[in-house]
Amino acid sequence: MIIINVKESDSLEKALKKFKKKFEKTGVVKELRARQAFEKPCITKRQQKIRAAYKLKMQTADIEN
Numbered sequence: 001m002i003i004i005n006v007k008e009s010d011s012l013e014k015a016l017k018k019f020k021k022k023f024e025k026t027g028v029v030k031e032l033r034a035r036q037a038f039e040k041p042c043i044t045k046r047q048q049k050i051r052a053a054y055k056l057k058m059q060t061a062d063i064e065n
Contacts, residue, residue, distance in 0.1 A: 002026070 002022050006015045023029075 002019065004015060004018050004022065006018075
C-alpha cells in the first residue's frame with residue numbers, strides 16, 4: 001500500500017505527482033506487463049546480455065570521447 005503524506009498547503013496536483021512517482025518506483029506496471037506474456041528464461045537472459053553489451057559499448061564510447 002502506498003502512503004503519501006500531504007500537507008494542507010499542498011495542491012492536489014502535487015499530491016498526484018508524488019503518488020505517481022512512488023507508484024512507478026514500486027514497479028507494479030512493469031511486472032504486470034512482464035506477466036502478460038510468458039517469455040522463456042533463455043530469451044530473458046539473452047536480452048539481458050544484449051542490453052549489458054550495449055551499455056558497456058556506450059560507456060566505453062563516452063570515455064573515449
